[in-house]
Amino acid sequence: MIGLPEIIAGVIAVALNAYVLTGGADFGGGVWDLFATGRRRGRQRELIADSIAPIWEANHVWLIVVVVVLFTGFPSAFSMLGTVLHIPLTIMLIGIVLRGSAFVFRSYGPYGRTHWGRAFAIASVITPLLFGTIIGSIATGAVADAADKIDGAATFSEVFVRPWAAAFPAAVGFFAVALFAFLAATYLTVDTQDEELREDFRIRGLAAAGAVFVAAAVALVLAHSAAPRVAIGVVGALLIQAATAVAAIAAITALWLRHYRVARLAAAAQVSLILWGWMIAQYPYLIPPTLTIRDAAAPAVTLRLLAVGLVVGAVILLPSLHYMLRTFKTKRRA
């Protein structure tokens, strides 16, 4: 049944999707900064910086929306994640801090560009790695299991380490890095007019697509033993799986054939479908196998007010976002 809790959960899903498509690609850009090679490496880095600079902060706020709506709408889920996943979340936060600040210091700060560029690039790899790991560990059900054990005789490692320091979450972590890098490469082919750079990122995109496949295969194999819910769900959601495959093939073919705009769209679709595939697979659970959306939901008054707030926010936000993107798509005025 679809009620207010499901709708709010849907909003979180949409915001997460937006974050992955925008903020995720910004992290992917950092990955390519790290792997910038060849004669054009300086220009590659410049392109990455130019396309991220005006928008990364706005992109980043999607994550804050996810967090804020989660703790308002589903406080017990937030509380459980914050407790059991304390360590990976903290490391991810450190990555976020370093990525953001290194990026601005590179443009404005002291000590020249190289050191900050390095810090930016490394943090851009670590953060999505942890992001994927966190999602992976939620999917396995280990988070909810560990939360049950907190008051018992469980050891520190059983509660705070093992739920995420495992093979499947790690595989999802690498999968996320590869996916974001793929996304960034396809975006960058559209963002530049320079044919050489475009070709550089086309090749990189194709390489990342390969990495995505390897990581996905590993994750799927591990999924059968480690993440019962995802494995079952994924089989159950064949339709989504098929759509994901179509989008993936379309993205890679378009990139191969140099239809960059199509490639970008298809890549975005592919990434979104993967995310929704996971979320649908674990529906109605927020944190499987115990905490459902309904169980975790805040009282109805809060949800109603939150819904009103979200609508008001969206009315301000969506036109603003549109305006921003339009501003940076148009050429500079003389």
Add this chain to the structure above:
Amino acid sequence: MALSLGFHIIFAEIGIAMPLLMVLAEWRWRRTGDAIYLQLARRWAKGTAILFAVGAVSGTVLSFELGLLWPSFMRLAGPVIGIPFALEGFAFFTEAIFLGVYLYGWERVSSRAHMSAGLIVAVSGAASALFVVIVNAWMNTPAGVTVDAGRFVTIDPLAAMRNPSTFQQVVHMLLAAYASTGLAVAGLHAAVLLRNNTLFHRRAMMVALTIGIPAALLQPISGDTSARAVARWQPVKLAAMESLLDTQRGAPLHLVGIEIPRALSLLAFRDPDAEVRGLSAFPRDVWPPIAPVHLAFQLMVILGTLMALVCAWAAVTTLRRREIADHRSLLAALALLTPAGFIATEAGWVVTEVGRQPWIIGGIMRTGDAVTPMPGLAVPMIVFTLIYLGLAAVVAISIASLVRETT
């Protein structure tokens, strides 16, 4: 958490006031055509970009830390205070979007659109402070909930937002942001002016003072209103602020060792003979740590008084059509006060937060019951301390080089 907040609050203040300065400079440029103002607007925009980014990342840390450090607090309070936090989220979003437009849009949008973008940044910065301080005010004086055995039976998030501390705290916080940042910027330029009297720095200082002076003059009035609200709704905190042990009628006020008879009763209750309850009127297990609260309050009041006095001096100088920039002792006083606002802000937050202890939600939940069961919290503490110290150092160096660039 306290550490992250103590760090974040500085950037938040700058994020609230700096956009206003930069729009003001741009407006002066468009009005007068004086290119110095344009240079100023661009320079300040650069500074804002650095500080905003650091503010944004430290704010992100905070929103996660609420769950990382205080999971039980969030489980209980999330449904009540989530709404202002969610609204705050939208304020950030608007701020981030239009800051992007402002910083990177000089050549892309019309002059009116550009100024408006700057104004929107300034307004949404103030709005985010409004929302988040509402949360804090609710923690001090919770409203809109009925409690039974440590659980909320009914909640009314809108009533919670209108709790008795909201108004005073929000006004005081916003004034603090404008006063601290305005005077800090003015002070930096005043320091340069002492050595090198250029038109650029004169203009910069004057624009900063147009915001700093009114805010600093209003701040003691607003602080007095806050103190009266505290006297009424948080008597234990008031007693700790004044380190008043025994309940007294006609209680005196102590300031840097000077005792002003009956002043406390007068200030707190508008009646020189009013009874002020001392700490001994309350059970010991609800006493906050007295020394830090008392000292922090003294520090805030002393700095606030100094800031207001120097600003009054500067205002009088200007009203008598004298140039502040030609007045070396006034410049020196302004330069000395550069960090004063930020120090007063930290002190004020210590009063509010430590003065609320042992409660995390006044009278409802104890801090000790809210903390995460995860052991070894010292490790992330140390890591974040180091990161923040590093960030603070780099920001300071960047800003210093920005100020020095034009001499």
